[in-house]
Amino acid sequence: MPPKLATRFLRWFCNPSLIEDVEGDLSELYAEHENKNPLKAKIKYYLDVLLLFRPGIIKNFEIKNGLMNTAMIKNYLKIALRNALRYKGFTALNLLGLVVGLVSSMLILMWVNDEVQVDKFHENGDRIYQVFRNMKQSGGMVNTVWSIPKPAADLLREEYPEVDEVAQLSWQMEIEFEKGDDFWEEDGFYATPNFLTLFSFELLEGDVKTALDDLGAIVISRSLAEKQFGSDWKAKAVGSSIKIDGEGEAIVTGVFEDIGSNSSLQFDWLMPAQLYFNQNDWVDDWGNGSFRIYFTLRDEADLPVVEKRMYDEIITHAAGQSNSGEEYLIAHKFQDYYLYSNFENGVVDGGRIEYVRIMTVVAIFILLIACINFMNLATARSGRRSKEIGLRKVMGAHKSSISLQFFVESILLSFLAAILSIFFVWLLLPYFNQLVDRQLFIDFSQPNTWYFLGAITFGVGFFSGLYPAVLLPTFNIIRSLKGAVKQSSGAAYFRKGLVVFQFAISTLLIVGTAVIYSQLEFVLNKNLGLDKENLIAVRLGGNFGERLNTYRTEIEKIPEVKAMAASSGNPISYGRSTSSVRWEGMSEEGYEINVLLTDEKFVQTMGMEIQRGRDFNEQLTDSTSFIINEVLAELMGFDDPINKDLSFWGINGKVVGVVKNFHMRTLHEPIAPLIISCIAPSRTNMAMVRIQGEPNRALEAIAEVNQALDPDQEFDYEFVDEVYAESYESEMTVSALVKIFASISIFISCLGLFGLSAFTAEQRSKEIGVRKVHGASVKQLVLLLSKDYGMLMIFAFIVAVPFGYYFGNSWLEGFEFRTSLSPVLFIIAGAGTFAIGALTVGIKSLQAAKVNPVNILKDE
Amino acid sequence: MNKYSIGEFEEVVMLTVAVLYENAYGISIKEEIENRLERKVSVGAMRTALNRLEKKGYLDSEFGEATAVRGGKRKRYFKVTPLGKKVLEQVMQTRKQLWDSIPSVAFDFKFG
Numbered sequence: 001m002p003p004k005l006a007t008r009f010l011r012w013f014c015n016p017s018l019i020e021d022v023e024g025d026l027s028e029l030y031a032e033h034e035n036k037n038p039l040k041a042k043i044k045y046y047l048d049v050l051l052l053f054r055p056g057i058i059k060n061f062e063i064k065n066g067l068m069n070t071a072m073i074k075n076y077l078k079i080a081l082r083n084a085l086r087y088k089g090f091t092a093l094n095l096l097g098l099v100v101g102l103v104s105s106m107l108i109l110m111w112v113n114d115e116v117q118v119d120k121f122h123e124n125g126d127r128i129y130q131v132f133r134n135m136k137q138s139g140g141m142v143n144t145v146w147s148i149p150k151p152a153a154d155l156l157r158e159e160y161p162e163v164d165e166v167a168q169l170s171w172q173m174e175i176e177f178e179k180g181d182d183f184w185e186e187d188g189f190y191a192t193p194n195f196l197t198l199f200s201f202e203l204l205e206g207d208v209k210t211a212l213d214d215l216g217a218i219v220i221s222r223s224l225a226e227k228q229f230g231s232d233w234k235a236k237a238v239g240s241s242i243k244i245d246g247e248g249e250a251i252v253t254g255v256f257e258d259i260g261s262n263s264s265l266q267f268d269w270l271m272p273a274q275l276y277f278n279q280n281d282w283v284d285d286w287g288n289g290s291f292r293i294y295f296t297l298r299d300e301a302d303l304p305v306v307e308k309r310m311y312d313e314i315i316t317h318a319a320g321q322s323n324s325g326e327e328y329l330i331a332h333k334f335q336d337y338y339l340y341s342n343f344e345n346g347v348v349d350g351g352r353i354e355y356v357r358i359m360t361v362v363a364i365f366i367l368l369i370a371c372i373n374f375m376n377l378a379t380a381r382s383g384r385r386s387k388e389i390g391l392r393k394v395m396g397a398h399k400s401s402i403s404l405q406f407f408v409e410s411i412l413l414s415f416l417a418a419i420l421s422i423f424f425v426w427l428l429l430p431y432f433n434q435l436v437d438r439q440l441f442i443d444f445s446q447p448n449t450w451y452f453l454g455a456i457t458f459g460v461g462f463f464s465g466l467y468p469a470v471l472l473p474t475f476n477i478i479r480s481l482k483g484a485v486k487q488s489s490g491a492a493y494f495r496k497g498l499v500v501f502q503f504a505i506s507t508l509l510i511v512g513t514a515v516i517y518s519q520l521e522f523v524l525n526k527n528l529g530l531d532k533e534n535l536i537a538v539r540l541g542g543n544f545g546e547r548l549n550t551y552r553t554e555i556e557k558i559p560e561v562k563a564m565a566a567s568s569g570n571p572i573s574y575g576r577s578t579s580s581v582r583w584e585g586m587s588e589e590g591y592e593i594n595v596l597l598t599d600e601k602f603v604q605t606m607g608m609e610i611q612r613g614r615d616f617n618e619q620l621t622d623s624t625s626f627i628i629n630e631v632l633a634e635l636m637g638f639d640d641p642i643n644k645d646l647s648f649w650g651i652n653g654k655v656v657g658v659v660k661n662f663h664m665r666t667l668h669e670p671i672a673p674l675i676i677s678c679i680a681p682s683r684t685n686m687a688m689v690r691i692q693g694e695p696n697r698a699l700e701a702i703a704e705v706n707q708a709l710d711p712d713q714e715f716d717y718e719f720v721d722e723v724y725a726e727s728y729e730s731e732m733t734v735s736a737l738v739k740i741f742a743s744i745s746i747f748i749s750c751l752g753l754f755g756l757s758a759f760t761a762e763q764r765s766k767e768i769g770v771r772k773v774h775g776a777s778v779k780q781l782v783l784l785l786s787k788d789y790g791m792l793m794i795f796a797f798i799v800a801v802p803f804g805y806y807f808g809n810s811w812l813e814g815f816e817f818r819t820s821l822s823p824v825l826f827i828i829a830g831a832g833t834f835a836i837g838a839l840t841v842g843i844k845s846l847q848a849a850k851v852n853p854v855n856i857l858k859d860e
Numbered sequence: 861m862n863k864y865s866i867g868e869f870e871e872v873v874m875l876t877v878a879v880l881y882e883n884a885y886g887i888s889i890k891e892e893i894e895n896r897l898e899r900k901v902s903v904g905a906m907r908t909a910l911n912r913l914e915k916k917g918y919l920d921s922e923f924g925e926a927t928a929v930r931g932g933k934r935k936r937y938f939k940v941t942p943l944g945k946k947v948l949e950q951v952m953q954t955r956k957q958l959w960d961s962i963p964s965v966a967f968d969f970k971f972g
Contacts, residue, residue: 002931018907018911020923020933020934020936021885021886021923021933021934021935021936022886022903023931023933024886024926024930024931024933024934024935025885025886025887025890025903025907026903027929027930027931027933028886028887028927028929028930029887029903031929047902048902048903048904051902051903051905052903052904052907053904054904054908055908056908056911056912057904057907057908057911
């Protein structure tokens with residue numbers, strides 16, 4: 001049997017002269033599909049019925065039975081308008097709440113939509129996978145990285161029949177471009193030729209198939225082309241040669257459209273990967289992770305087969321090599337990577353998606369709060385409309401038509417609010433874009449925008465009208481005509497329940513803000529195990545190594561420089577590791593252990609603390625002395641690791657000291673084991689300069705030294721504390737967003753509360769007057785009027801706490817190092833909300849209590 | 861396309877009705893179009909077209925037999941009216957004239 005609901009719907013709307021054979025046709029189709037797949041048949045049936053709901057098939061309702069009376073709708077609109085204008089204050093309050101709610105949720109949902117769209121524009125999107133490498137760490141942890149040994153790509157390409165195309169992409173690199181006297185650097189990748197066909201980056205000039213074939217080729221972005229060739233780049237770019245990195249030359253073979261923020265891969269140039277491979281033999285080794293690997297499958301269903309087969313390719317091929325570790329290959333869908341990029345023990349575990357979810361929930365909450373305002377005010381004020389409702393009923397209005405009236409009113413209001421909101425969104429978007437660092441815009445040419453706006457207008461209108469439309473038509477005719485509708489206590493409780501709900505949500509959002517904020521504070525102020533303030537990391541060019549001592553002498557002459565150390569990377573974001581480490585009595589081989597190459601002054605300059613043993617000493621020959629961190633010391637398992645033998649990269653040495661743990665990655669991750677070695681200061685590429693006094697002056701002086709020693713190299717530096725802060729960018733964005741929108745939710749809730757307390761004060765005005773005459777003080781009256789709402793807010797707080805605790809904790813669990821959820825936080829959030837709410841109610845109550853009783857009572 | 865105007869889909873529907881001759885009812889027309897033209901046709905789109913064509917007087921319809929699989933509902937059989945035929949002919953004629961007026965070199969792609 002075809003679905004009954006759909007059939008009923010069809011019979012309801014379908015033109016009677018058509019119904020018989022249309023229904024027959026549908027049942028025939030249904031019977032035919034049902035044999036193959038009953039569920040699909042049902043879905044198709046529904047779909048067909050919905051598609052039949054179109055002009056030409058729908059019967060003419062108006063003439064046939066007069067259900068939709070346009071005259072009445074006109075009347076509803078007119079009355080709605082008159083009511084809105086009569087109670088301007090309430091209308092404004094309602095509208096303000098709705099507009100603020102709509103604007104906030106629109107902005108948030110635009111951001112969410114933008115996040116979700118990232119990397120979704122590739123035509124092959126659902127077939128593209130990226131290979132990741134799970135490296136087993138000490139203590140059973142698994143570290144997941146995207147740098148994969150190059151032979152794995154060749155293997156996938158040649159021996160996996162299920163794999164269609166394989167593309168490789170380097171890590172982000174910088175090369176220098178020049179035009180005349182102008183030099184600048186741009187980021188880009190080395191990529192295999194089919195990178196352009198596998199992904200769908202738009203090529204404006206050149207051929208996607210061949211652009212990266214030639215070793216001397218370069219494909220550049222439109223803005224780079226404009227910079228290089230001027231506005232008529234279209235004619236000039238392709239085929240021209242440009243200078244790169246001072247000495248080399250490359251022929252432009254293509255120009256691609258600038259990469260928008262909807263791509264997680266950002267680049268301004270591409271050069272053939274082969275060029276890099278030819279110059280770097282090490283990539284041919286199974287033991288060395290190199291370029292990223294992307295591949296497409298011929299058939300998605302083959303994924304398990306491919307995954308299973310590639311899983312231990314590294315183990316098989318790298319067996320017996322000194323640098324081999326316990327490493328496994330896994331595949332992850334490329335278009336999911338942006339949102340799901342966290343790996344926990346080698347398995348995908350969230351990522352940005354958490355923030356997307358948080359913000360979606362916030363948007364929904366804010367909309368809810370705004371809708372509740374409308375409901376509460378409408379029902380609370382229904383007494384004013386009771387005569388109208390009574391009269392309509394006397395004149396023969398059906399309950400359903402009174403419901404319709406209130407729906408019309410709320411939809412009208414939400415429609416008005418939506419129009420205003422679009423305007424405000426348009427106004428606020430530039431600032432919001434700045435905040436989230438995006439280029440969001442309202443695209444009216446997209447049908448989806450209209451669907452969304454339509455849905456949100458009707459959704460909000462319908463939802464906020466729902467309760468009034470159900471409640472108001474139930475009023476007793478005689479009572480309502482007398483103007484003495486006593487609302488049932490149920491209605492009052494419901495309203496109170498809604499207020500509790502509103503404030504619980506607001507409290508929850510504020511708790512959330514406080515949790516995120518305190519964790520960020522914790523992160524930014526955490527003692528990392530080194531002193532990150534007043535520390536500059538200066539990148540040194542390739543030919544600096546030999547002249548390091550000259551450089552040091554010059555740098556140390558600068559009065560603003562306290563000390564300088566050389567290092568093979570910025571220690572707070574470091575990940576160069578090896579699995580070639582061996583020590584005596586090592587229980588299990590293949591630990592990935594980080595290696596940091598430094599000079600003798602490193603530990604001291606960084607402000608690290610030696611926990612036992614000693615620091616490097618320039619007086620002693622320390623080239624085979626190693627300092628290890630506490631994690632590695634524990635891993636090695638000796639009571640005293642000092643003077644124990646340790647080797648890596650085949651170099652044998654001794655442990656001379658243990659440095660206190662310091663964080664080499666974000667606080668999301670645990671601290672990894674580390675060896676610090678000053679074996680080859682000449683192989684370092686970064687100078688860590690500790691400064692004092694005016695940072696700008698120090699920078700200038702350092703830049704001068706760099707310029708003098710290596711005039712070709714651009715001065716490239718970063719402040720370590722800034723780099724650190726930047727690595728929490730997404731947390732900070734979300735923190736800023738949640739902060740703003742939590743305040744907004746409070747604001748909207750208070751608007752509603754303000755309206756409600758105004759209403760209560762008005763209803764109880766006679767009581768207030770009588771009490772005043774009998775000597776009640778203003779203070780007593782304010783308390784009397786406010787205490788109900790105070791109770792509600794306390795109740796809301798009690799409801800919010802467990803949820804806040806649960807969600808706060810589960811968010812914090814994503815951090816390996818985290819602050820604890822202190823009760824103070826909840827108390828502050830609760831007290832804050834309470835204070836704001838109490839103030840709102842108090843102001844209104846005070847106003848009511850101050851009125852001269854004569855004015856109220858004289859009419860009686 | 862002067863006196864009578866019909867859309868491309870309407871033309872297809874009418875031609876299919878003519879092709880099916882005595883067996884032209886909802887489902888058979890839909891399936892015929894789907895098979896011949898290899899495109900999906902929704903019941904809604906087709907039904908609207910049939911309805912419109914009938915209103916214009918290009919198609920005529922009558923009820924046929926009822927079957928169990930149709931839940932006891934009768935089939936509505938369509939046929940092309942003389943006016944419908946005239947319209948179809950006119951459409952063909954217009955097309956033909958256009959084809960005839962194409963200079964022979966226009967489609968000569970040998971050197972293009």
